[in-house]
Amino acid sequence: MLLQRKPAKIPSLSDIINVSSGALTPSINKASSWFNTGDKTIPPPELGNSLDDATYTKLILSSTQSGCSAHGKLVQSHMVKTGYNPTLFLHNTLLNMYFKCNESDLALQLFDEMPERNVVSWNSLISGYTQLGQYIFAKEAFIKARTTNVNLSKHTLASLLSICAQTGDLELGKVIHSLIIVTGVGIDAFLTNPLIAMYSKCGRIDQARITFNKCNQLDDVSWNSMISGYAKSNLHNEMLQILVKMHQCEVRFSSYVLGSVLKACCSNFNHSLIWGKLLHSCSIKLGWDLDVVVGTALLDMYSKIGELHDAISIFNLLPNKNVVMCNAMISGMLKFGNKSLNLFLEMQRNGFRPSEFTFSTMIKACIISEDFEFGKQIHALICKNNFDKDKYIGSVLVEFYSKWGSMEDALLCFKSTNKQDIVTWTSMIVGHAQNGEFEKSLILFCKLLSFGLKPDEYTISNVLSCCGNLGSVRCGEGIQCYSVKGGIGDSGVVLNSLIHMYAKSGDIDCANRVFEVADKCDVVAWSSMICSSAHHGCAKETLRVFEMMIESGIVPNDVAFLGVLTACSHGGLVEEGLRYYETMKGEYSISPTEKHCTCMVDLLGRAGRLYDAKSFITNSNFKNTPVMWRALLSSCRIHKNTEVGKQVAETLIELEPESSSSYVLLYNVYTDAGMESEATKIRDLMSTRRIKKEPGLSWIEVGNRVSSFLVGDKSHPQSESIYVKLNDVFEKIKKVGYRNEKKGNGFMVNPHSEKLAVCFGLISLGGGAPLRVMKNLRVCEDCHVVMKLISKVEKREIVLRDLSRFHRFTDGICSCGDYW
Incomplete structure (x- = not known):
């Protein structure tokens, strides 16, 4: 019996293509022969009474409607047992039933065993796979149907276009479009709409417009699809042109059209508020202003553009408020944290059940308003409503607890989520970085990779920042290689982070090279390069890069000016600094921040003007x-x-x-x-x-390991060799003019951590490699003198990053010019 057989294996694309037209698959050749043997049907012995075709059809349709495949299987078993030979129509009905009941394996098995198939059979197979989201199998079935010269219906072609839109398969979408034209199905509104959606979602909005223009039977869905496509592509002028043309063609605006355009007006493009208000007036005239979709879009638009008073007025006017409206209002008030919290309490009093979006927005509001206690109460409500395992809420909770330095609670939230996707992992990585736990961030990144997750640009940017803070160039280079291999190495976000990473790790030359090879530098890249040069003591170079940015037409931001002022401060360029400060305030209308001041x-x-500074x-x-x-x-x-x-x-x-x-x-x-x-x-x-x-701590990267040192530290495995080298170095620098005293026991007066790190680098890094040392405090005057002399007697470049800047020692000279 059919029900006693194991489900047939779902064929691959090559299996489907290799099967000749109309032939049976190997699995079907082994099937029992009760359907057909030549021209004669052979019934099994001892048969019962079969039902008629109409009765079997009604029973199968009943199973389809109930979604219970067990009843349908019993009907099919009865047909097999009684030796009934189903018609093609009945086979197609069974095929549709199995797909509706999510039994795709049995549906394919039945399809293979069918002695004949028609266009309905293939349509049912393709549509069934589409409805179940099994897009790969649907595509394979389409390819097989084409090899058998089956003319698919427009309904099936529409389903295939939907699959292409979902999967971004532009090539197959073009093939289906060509097939529609060649077969003469006709491009009416029924096929125009999925074609527009397919081209829009595949990034070819130009082809979507061509398809739209060629169709003579447009409906309101066609217009809405075109408007949505332009809105998602951020082509706001084209979107508004279509809207005006729609009005000229006397096509009545629907709530969905108005909602799509109003949503686009949230993007704050040129004259977006004016257009938003025009559409608001239009919606009032058409009687759509109190509609759920339009009303929610209106209050969302006003709140995101900053017109909070208008958003509140619309919210108060809307009847039959629901949780979606409340969510839109809470989201709009997000920048005003306390108001969001008050609205949430009112929502609770009115009996609305918060959704996942409500809770995630409320946690964000607690972060903005810095209300830790209220946030913990919201977390308790999240647990009470069984949303604590939601990945989006889990990600926001990780951010919330990280903000308050409670990494243990953040880790618990991270572990409690059912699906730890890349967003949740990134939140955890960023949380550790924000709390200065850079090593843990990098360890989490390695675990992320071990689980097979693919990090995005934002994740890569954050781990590169961790490498920069640790001064770990080797680790940063490895992550750079990974980003290039993953196809995101040319991303602007990644390139900006690379500039920051190399510069903060002491390798300003590599930072310059990354900046130079970038195809298009935005204001962030320019600002990163300016600040990097400033912290490395390259005052004149910083001002040169800043002027190049101005000449390139890039408007400087507050970070770029901060880099310029830092360079002037470190370089002793008082007049230039005062001039740039006034330019920032006057010409560019940038309000000075605490850092600028x-x-x-x-x-x-530093210029000696202490009373002016005070x-x-x-x-x-x-x-x-x-x-x-x-x-x-x-x-x-x-x-x-x-x-x-x-x-x-x-x-x-x-x-x-x-x-x-x-x-x-x-x-x-x-x-x-x-x-x-x-x-x-x-x-x-x-x-x-x-x-x-705070104890002075210095560290240096040698190979794949970072070694750290405290003052007078002897815990390092090579401590004895380090102190031997330290004594040797001091003997050398005394001969070139260094003067210092020793204690009675003969031990160095000042074995500061950076000196130990440099000596470890001297005995570990050969070939004249530069020594890059990081320190958590400002370098003292004695160590500064010693570093200059070591660079001279050892003929080594030493790059020392202290709390405020970089010192680059070469041949007895420091890049700071002894002005730090």
Whole structure:
């Protein structure tokens, strides 16, 4: 019996193509011969009574409607047992039933066993696979149908065009389009609409327009498809032209047409608000303004463009509010976090059941409003409504807990999601990076690859940023190779991150090469290059790149100006810095941020204009910002001005009483001025307040491993060799003028972490390779002198990244010009 046989194997494309027209597959040749043997039907022995064709058809249709294949299988079993020979119509009905009941294996088996097939059979096979989302099998069935010269109906061709749109198969879509023309089916609205959708989704909106123009039987769906295609392609002018033409052709606007255009108006293109208001007036005239689709699109448009008052007015006017409207309103109020939270509470009071989108939006609102406690309550509601395993909500929860530094909770949310897709993984990677856990981010990235997931541009960008923060060039190069192999190496996002990674890892030459080979540099790429040159002490080069950007027609942003001001500060270019600062405010109308103002304080302070710098702080909008006062205190130490330094330090300690850097800076000011008693008081004050200085940490990458060092560190496996090299280096630099004292036991007075890292690099990296060392604190004056001399006696380039900038030591000279 048929039901006792195993389901036939689903054939591959080659299997289908190799089967000759009308022939049976090998699996069918082995089948029982109760259907047909020559011209004679051979019934099995001891048969019962068969039913008639109409009765069998009604029973099968009943099974199709109920979606229960068991009843249909019983009907087919009865036909087999009683020796009934079904007609072609009955076979097609059975075939359709199996597909409707999601039994594609049995449907294919039945199709193979059918003694004859017609166009309905092939249409049922192709349409069935399409309805089940088995697009590959549907395409294979189409190819086989063509080899048997079957003329498919327009319904099947429409289904195939839908498959091409879903899978982005432009080539097959063109073949079907050609087939429609050749077979003379006729391109009416029924086939025009899927053709427009197919070409639009495959990125050929021009072909979609040609198809649209050639059709003489357009309906409202045709117009809407064309408008949606232009909207998704961000061709807003063309979209509006079609809308005007639709009105001229006296085609009545539907709610879906208005909804599509209003959704496009959310993109904030030129005159989008004017068009949005015109469409709002039109919707009122047509009576669509209170429609669910149009009303939701209107409040969504007004809220996203920034007209929150109009959005609220529409929301209040809409009758029969539903959860979609509430979601649109909550999303529109997202930038005003507290208002979103209040609307959510009102939504709860009115009995609306929040959806996945509602909860994910609410968590975003808690992130914006920095309301950690409310966010945890929303999380509790998410668990109560069984949405905690949703991948989109899981991704936002990971972002939420990462924002507050609670990585353990973020990891729990990550693990609880049913499907950990690339978005969820990226959220976890970014969360670790935001909390300074760069190594864990890279470990997660490796796990992501091991699970077979393909990272996107955003993921690659974030892990490259981690490599830059760690100063791990080798790891960054590996990720660059992976991005090139994956076909996203030329992406603007990836190229910008590569520039940042190489520059922050100390390899400004590679950063320049990436910048030069980029086909088209946007403002982000230019800004990255400007900031990179500035932090490497290349002041003149930074200004040159900035002027090139202006000449290229790129409008500079606040980051580009920050790079320019940093370069002027590090290079001592006071007049240029003041001029660019005024240009930024006047010509480009960019409001100075805390970072811009800090650069100006640093610029004036390092130039010795301490009182001007102090006046700049008091007259700015950031006079209570510790980082600005800290920049001034550093300048007081450089110029040994204890009077101003004491005043600044008192203000700084009052603003930031728990920060060790303020005390350390004041201690160094007093020490440099020879005021030992005052320096001792500062040290005692730190001890009384239990404030500990952050330990200096330096690290260097050798091979595939990063080695880190503390002051006087002896924990490294090669510690003995490192200290032997340190003594050897000091003997050499003493001969070229270095002067320092030793303690009674003969040990170096100042074995700072960067010196140990450099010595490890000297014994580990041969061939004159440059040494790239990273440090978490600002380099001290003694280490700066030592690095210059080591670069001279060892004939090695040393690149040292400290807390504020890069120092590039070559042949006894530093790129900072001893101005840091």
